[in-house]
Amino acid sequence: MAALAKTHDVVGRRMLPSLRGATGPLIGLIVLCVFLTFASDKFLSVRNFLNVLDQITVLGVMAVGMTLVILIGGIDLAVGSVMALAMMVLGYLNIMAGVPMWLAIPLALLVASLNGLVAGLLITRFNVPAFIATLAMMSIARGLANMITDGQQLIGFPAWFNTMAIVRFGGFLTLTVAVMLVIFIVGLLYLRYRHGGRSLYAIGGNAEVARLAGINVNRATVLVYVVSSLLAGLSGMVLAARLDSVQPSSGVSYELDAIAAVVIGGTSLSGGTGGIGGTIIGVLIIGVLRNGLNLLSVSPFMQQVIIGGVIVLAVTAETYRKRK
Amino acid sequence: MTTRSPILSLRGIQKSYGPIKVLHGVDLDIYPGEVVALLGENGAGKSTLSNIISGTVQPSAGDMTWLGKSYTPTDPRAAMDEGVGMIHQELKLLPKLSIAENVFVGRYPMKAGRIDRKAMEDRARRGLHRLGLDISPDRLVEGLSTGKQQLIEIAKALTLNARLLILDEPTAALGGEETQLLFQQIERLRTEGVGIIYISHRLEEIRQIADRIVVMRDGAKVQEFDSGDVPIRTIVEAMVGRSLERMFPALPTPTDEVTLEVRSLSSPSNAFRDINFFVRKGEVFGIAGLMGAGRTELVRAITGADPISGGEVLLRGKAITPRSPIEAIRNGIVLVPEDRKLQGVVLDHSIAENIGYANLGEIAASGWLSSRRIQQFAEDYIRKFGVKGRGGQNASELSGGNQQKVVLAKWLARKPQVVVLDEPTRGIDVGARSSIYDLIMDLARQGVAVIVVSSDLEEVLGVSSRIMVMAKGKQSGILNREDANDVSVMELATI
Numbered sequence: 001m002a003a004l005a006k007t008h009d010v011v012g013r014r015m016l017p018s019l020r021g022a023t024g025p026l027i028g029l030i031v032l033c034v035f036l037t038f039a040s041d042k043f044l045s046v047r048n049f050l051n052v053l054d055q056i057t058v059l060g061v062m063a064v065g066m067t068l069v070i071l072i073g074g075i076d077l078a079v080g081s082v083m084a085l086a087m088m089v090l091g092y093l094n095i096m097a098g099v100p101m102w103l104a105i106p107l108a109l110l111v112a113s114l115n116g117l118v119a120g121l122l123i124t125r126f127n128v129p130a131f132i133a134t135l136a137m138m139s140i141a142r143g144l145a146n147m148i149t150d151g152q153q154l155i156g157f158p159a160w161f162n163t164m165a166i167v168r169f170g171g172f173l174t175l176t177v178a179v180m181l182v183i184f185i186v187g188l189l190y191l192r193y194r195h196g197g198r199s200l201y202a203i204g205g206n207a208e209v210a211r212l213a214g215i216n217v218n219r220a221t222v223l224v225y226v227v228s229s230l231l232a233g234l235s236g237m238v239l240a241a242r243l244d245s246v247q248p249s250s251g252v253s254y255e256l257d258a259i260a261a262v263v264i265g266g267t268s269l270s271g272g273t274g275g276i277g278g279t280i281i282g283v284l285i286i287g288v289l290r291n292g293l294n295l296l297s298v299s300p301f302m303q304q305v306i307i308g309g310v311i312v313l314a315v316t317a318e319t320y321r322k323r324k
Numbered sequence: 325m326t327t328r329s330p331i332l333s334l335r336g337i338q339k340s341y342g343p344i345k346v347l348h349g350v351d352l353d354i355y356p357g358e359v360v361a362l363l364g365e366n367g368a369g370k371s372t373l374s375n376i377i378s379g380t381v382q383p384s385a386g387d388m389t390w391l392g393k394s395y396t397p398t399d400p401r402a403a404m405d406e407g408v409g410m411i412h413q414e415l416k417l418l419p420k421l422s423i424a425e426n427v428f429v430g431r432y433p434m435k436a437g438r439i440d441r442k443a444m445e446d447r448a449r450r451g452l453h454r455l456g457l458d459i460s461p462d463r464l465v466e467g468l469s470t471g472k473q474q475l476i477e478i479a480k481a482l483t484l485n486a487r488l489l490i491l492d493e494p495t496a497a498l499g500g501e502e503t504q505l506l507f508q509q510i511e512r513l514r515t516e517g518v519g520i521i522y523i524s525h526r527l528e529e530i531r532q533i534a535d536r537i538v539v540m541r542d543g544a545k546v547q548e549f550d551s552g553d554v555p556i557r558t559i560v561e562a563m564v565g566r567s568l569e570r571m572f573p574a575l576p577t578p579t580d581e582v583t584l585e586v587r588s589l590s591s592p593s594n595a596f597r598d599i600n601f602f603v604r605k606g607e608v609f610g611i612a613g614l615m616g617a618g619r620t621e622l623v624r625a626i627t628g629a630d631p632i633s634g635g636e637v638l639l640r641g642k643a644i645t646p647r648s649p650i651e652a653i654r655n656g657i658v659l660v661p662e663d664r665k666l667q668g669v670v671l672d673h674s675i676a677e678n679i680g681y682a683n684l685g686e687i688a689a690s691g692w693l694s695s696r697r698i699q700q701f702a703e704d705y706i707r708k709f710g711v712k713g714r715g716g717q718n719a720s721e722l723s724g725g726n727q728q729k730v731v732l733a734k735w736l737a738r739k740p741q742v743v744v745l746d747e748p749t750r751g752i753d754v755g756a757r758s759s760i761y762d763l764i765m766d767l768a769r770q771g772v773a774v775i776v777v778s779s780d781l782e783e784v785l786g787v788s789s790r791i792m793v794m795a796k797g798k799q800s801g802i803l804n805r806e807d808a809n810d811v812s813v814m815e816l817a818t819i
Contacts, residue, residue, distance in 0.1 A: 192695070195688040202681040205670030212629055212667055213682040213734065214653040272672060 022266040022278030024317050028310075029285050036292040043295055050168065053177045056287035057165075057242070058083075059257055060180045060280070061235040064187040065228030066258040067279045071191075072204045072224055073271025074123070074130040078115060079232035080254035081141035084247075086112040086233035088145045091154035091246035101158060105237055112233025113226050115141050120222030134225075138255070145248040153247035162244040176238045183231065187276040200224065204271025260307070261286055264314040285310065329392065330355050331488050331519045332377065332408075337386035339372055339543075346372050348544045349386065354488060356517040359510060361524065361534035361552065365563055365781070369543040370523050374490045377521070378410035379403030391487075401430075409481025410490045415473050417465045424448035424461035427480045451483035452476075455509045471502025475509060488519040495526060496616050507533055525614045527556045527818045539563055556818065557811065564781065564810040572786035573762055575805075576769045578607030582640070583773035584657070584742050586626060589635035595621035596797045599635070603742070603773040608764060610788025611777045613817050618797040619777045620662050623744045626775075627659035628652035639741065653682075656741035660731050660748060662777075668731040669719040675730055676702035676715035682734040705733035710759065725756025732763060743767055744775040749783060761787055781810050795819045 036043040062079050069076045086108045093104035115137050122133040164175040173181075191197040202210040203217050211217045235254075240246050265282030267274025289310060293303045330353040339347040347369050354360055364370050375381040377388070379397030388395040390406055397403035400410070417426050424441075425432075427448045432439045448461035455475050465473060474494055481489055491510075495503045510520060510533060522534060530537060534552035538545055539562040547562040585602040596618035603609040611619050624630040626637055628646030636645045639655050646652035649659070661667035669678045680687060680698040687693050687701050702715045709729045713722050719730060728748065735743065745764065749757040764787055768774050778784045784791055785808055792802045793816035800816040 193692050195684045195691050195693060198677075198680065198684055198688075198693065198698070201673065201677070202670060205673050206666070208667050209670050210681065212627075212649050212659060212661060214650045215681065215684075216648075216650060272670065 022275070022281055024321060025265055025278060025281045025285060025314060028314065028317075029281050029288065032285060032288055032292070036288065036295070040292065040295040043292060048291065048295075050172070050177075052284075052287045052291045053180075054165070054174060054242075055291060056283050057176045057180045058235045058239045059254070059261060059286065060283045061183050061231050061238060062254060062258045063261040063279050063283050064183050064276060065231035066255075066262050067187070067265075067267055067274065067276055068191075068200060068224045069130075069228045070259070070262050070267050070269060071200050071271060071274055072221060073207070074221070074224070075134060075259070075269075076116075076119070076225060076228045076232075077131065077134040077255050078119060078137035078141055079228060079235075079258060080251035080256075081138045081145065082112050082115045082229050082232040083236035083239065083251040083254060084249070085115070085141040085145040086236035087240050087246035087250055088148040088154070088248050090237065090240055091157075092148050094158075095154045095156045101161060108237065109230055109233045112236070113230045116226040116229025117222065119229070120225035123225070124218040124221050142248070149248065151248055153245055155245040157240070157244060161241050165238070165241040176241055179234070179238060183234070184276060184280055188280075191275050196220065196223075201272055204273075206272070257286065260311050264311060266314075266318055282314075285314075328355055330389075331391060332395070333389040334373075334377075335387045335389075337373065337376060337383045337388070339369075339376065339381065340384045346543050347376075347383070348542075350540075350543075350545050352538060352545065354519040354521060356487070356519050357514050358535040359514060359520045359522050359533055359552075361522045361530045361537045362540065363524070363527070363530070363537060363559060363563060364540035368540040368563070370540055371492065372543075373540070374410065374492060374521060374523065377403070377488075378408055378490055380410075404481075404484055404486075407485055407487035408490070409478070409484065409486030409488070411474070411477045411481065411492065411494060413493045413496060415470070415477060417473055417476065419466035420464065422462050422464055423452070423459065423476055423479075426465055426476065427451060427461070427483050431484075447483055448479070451479040454482055454512075455479050456512070469502065471498045471505060474498065474502075474506060478509065478513075482513075482518075486518065488521070489513065490521045490523070492523045493525065494522075495524060495529060503529065525616075525818065527559055530559070557815065560811055560814040560818070564814060573758075573765045575608065575787070575789055576606055576765060578604040578768070578789055579771070581605040584626075584775075585638040585641075587636050587638065589622070589625065589637065590633050591618070591621055591625055591797075592631055592633035593621070594797060596625075596794070599794075599799050601792050601799070601802060603775060605773055606768050606771050607789050608768050608774045608776060608787050610784040610791040611775060611794060612779075612781065612784045612791050612813050613794035615779065616796075617794040617817065619794050620746055622794070623659065623746055623775060623777055624661075626652070627657055627744055629659060629661075653738065653740075656739070658735040658738065658740045658743055660728070660735065660743065660745040662746035662750070664724065664727050664731060664751075669727055671720040672718055674716050675706060675711065675713055675719055675722070678719050678730050679705055679734045679737065683737050686737070701737070702733075705737055709733045709736075709763065723756065724752040725760065728752060728760060729763070732760075736767075740772060742773045742775070744777070746777045747779065748776060749778075749780065757783075781813060785810065785813070793817050 042048060066076060066079065089111045090104050090108040093099040093107055094101055119133045119137045122128040123130050166174060168174050199215045199220055202215055203220055207217050239250060261282035262279050263269060264285055265278030267278055286307065289307060290303060293306065332354045334350055334352040336349040336351065337347055338349050350373060362370050372381060376383050379400045379402050395406065397406065424445045428444050433443045434440060445461045452459055452461060455478060457475055494506060498506065513520065524530060531552050537549040537552060537554060539547045539559065541563060581604060582602045583605045586599055589599045590597045599622055613619050621630060625632045628649045628651050632645060636643045644655045665671060676699045679702040687697050699715045706715060709732060711726050711729045713726055719727055748760055764774055776787055789805055790802055791808045791813060793800050793813055795817050800819045803812060
């Protein structure tokens, strides 16, 4: 019987690889939702749920990139600054230089991706630790973002841009939420079903084994940092649409929120295990928690304390479960 | 010598790890002012014995007497306080600290609650002088030659008033001049009455330095010579001895067709130089040598894992010198690396995934794959190789032998032309070894050119049609199966 149960466990693990290690966070999310349902009569409603989705778009898009980075055993501290830089490039091109949005957005994303390219090359070609390389990029990108307008915010995007974050198509999805969902699905499918995605697990598990197995570890590493920066840039587009303005101080410490979401979702900081499924749950936990605490009128300072507590809880519960 | 009493006496020292006995009652006396060479093959028990003396490991049975008193060190610190200094093969100095700080790390001389830097430097300087080293104790360790660092380790032990020094392969990383400098200092310490246990694989130097030779084999002292001047052949015969014959499968007959050829291959780090050999289709080619002879570096270079600075690798007459594992794999040259756990498998990933990682291109011809496809792909190989485990099981749950089969399976799915196995049975128990040997012979029978690197003499002799012996980064000879035996290989390995 015991052997049979073990077999089932193994099969279960294999069938839901993207949720592997994320069952704990999923239970946590459900418990949290049940608690908030009773604590606040405003929590359980379609409208509030859609609000939560709107609020997590920026974090959600960014956290997908961070998941890839952490999966290969890296870290990307630059995403918050890269997001601000992409936003300022967008504002400069569209508002100051008159470049149409259809061209300004891809250019802003390109600038964002270049940050990741530089970080990736520093890490692979010059053996700079990821922490240091992205710490440097964080400072550089933030500085550049500020230089564009000397620290000023920019307003005056075309009217349709803001509606992307406001108008709910079919009474349900804003375009920005749709973008996030597409990124989630692409990320999920990529990690589960693509050659390149599976290779990332091998790299994070043991880079030397992966290299000897004929996986191009350096190329994959550079690509992962490029994608992380690209998604940071994309989250910047989402935030610009939501705010209908851009300012260079946006996204300060967002990288830490993204790391928190990934870690709460069960992806190991040492790499090799985890996935987008867990990260989605992690993002939802942070989103629901913030939303619920707002509904309960908990002060923003207290919210920071509580979110810190949740990170500790999630990670210790996971380590405890693994040890057992 | 007999009139003096020994510094250290060992009587009936035994050591077991679980059911495995690694030392079977060793007796040993070390007198002041003598250099005792401790010799034996890898795994003979030399390191365990020296670890017991230096307090790193506790014996399971037996008595030790130090200067007439019972001696039971519980940790290296206790041994050091008694006066036993152990100099490890890999140096344990802190590069960013000064020499003086390194000498006293963990036991800085104190004065009024502060570190007495002056006393520290004075004492370190005296220690350095005693070894004839004219270096300032203020200098950082970083940038000093390996030989100098070795001497600083010795100075450290002396400053702590060591009466007995254990040197574990001190010359392994030293050049000729540095070796001579070290020997002069050892000579000096001998006249001062320090007892020295000298472990080395370089038999030539034993003659120069040793007063006595103790040979160990399979955890026991097998022979003792009361002089250092013993013919190498005699020592080697004592080291190798006769042990139980192991069963090796019959060797297939290689074809005349040359699959792999290596021409004057050299490494940028000088780990190996000017290596030339070829391997035929269906041949098992052995590479023997002592630790540090450059065998692993050589085969890693051939499989693209390490860089090559000169020479070329030819596959069926075509130069393909690989610059990365990817290039080697594309040409059908694959490596089963020496350290399974660090280089062969991802331990916390499943067997199926581990097999899959080397074959993602084939499993996902279109770029798309699923866990089920990986699982199905892997199941075939798990069955074919008799891996005792299920595809979903983590590699860490497998025995060493089964992990090795997983590493082999992941490569054989790619139908390679050259398979290189580095220490294929290290850490694998005897029963499982024969199934690995069977797999090797199957490969050869299918026309694969196989290279086996092994420190286990019997193994190399048992599986190879020809054996190349390496010593200090150079090839010292290639022996045909008829001419190869333990003595001829060991002679070439200790040149």
